[in-house]
Ligand SMILES: CSC[C@H]1O[C@H](OP(=O)(O)O)[C@H](O)[C@@H]1O
């Protein structure tokens with residue numbers, strides 16, 4: 602079945618001010634999972650509906666571990682978003698992925714530890730697959746758009762999600778390289794997990810801002826990260842606009858739209874009604 606696209610964009614470090622939507626309108630959307638990072642801004646790009654949410658809130662007030670990832674995804678789902686693209690700053694653990702390059706992330710290693718990482722809780726149990734955590738068509742579309750704007754793009758990369766907020770020690774950074782991680786950041790998990798539970802295809806286009814701390818004599822700083830992001834804000838806007846223009850007029854179904862089929866373990870009669878009500882937007886389709 603085909604339908605119109607509605608793209609949710611989660612903007613990370615350096616992108617709190619938005620992505621230059623046409624006809625932008627701010628809307629305060631509430632969620633049973635608490636307060637999202639900010640009101641959303643809805644508008645269009647190349648005739649496609651977009652809804653933008655700054656991950657760390659206006660003025661970057663919310664640290665990675667305190668972002669209410671559940672509320673953010675729930676609110677995007679309530680807005681009618683069909684697909685989510687996330688934009689992030691990342692450190693590089695791979696010599697070939699240089700500052701200023703884009704990486705269309707396609708795998709994750711999750712080392713976060715203090716975050717609510719599921720919409721499901723005692724009372725309704727569900728297990729979705731995370732084997733292929735990103736949507737290949739969003740990823741390819743974002744990579745094409747970044748290339749089309751002259752960016753150097755890596756079409757695959759494994760993202761190590763660390764807890765932070767401090768950056769890694771040299772020993773940690775070197776260990777993550779031996780694990781096969783290519784890039785590092787503090788936010789894509791549990792964001793990607795929750796998008797999957799909400800049956801929202803998720804694509805992550807990240808920009809390398811530094812080499813993390815595995816290289817002798819180099820250490821990452823916020824100054825480095827922001828310098829790269831500020832130089833590339835206009836480029837990021839152009840990439841998202843080009844991505845919008847590249848979308849087919851109608852959206853065909855994605856297998857991720859039905860990620861919850863066969864995922865819920867709890868027998869219908871045993872499902873906690875209070876939790877079921879809370880899950881209405883993200884999982885009402887199957888509950
Ligand atoms: C400002 S450096 C560390 C900060 O930047 C990244 O944020 P985001 O993914 O939202 O762009 C990283 O994950 C940290 O949160």
Ligand SMILES: Nc1ncnc2[nH]cnc12
Nearest residue numbers: 690691692786787813821
């Ligand atoms: N080196 C790094 N570690 C964690 N998050 C980052 N975001 C940007 N650079 C980073």
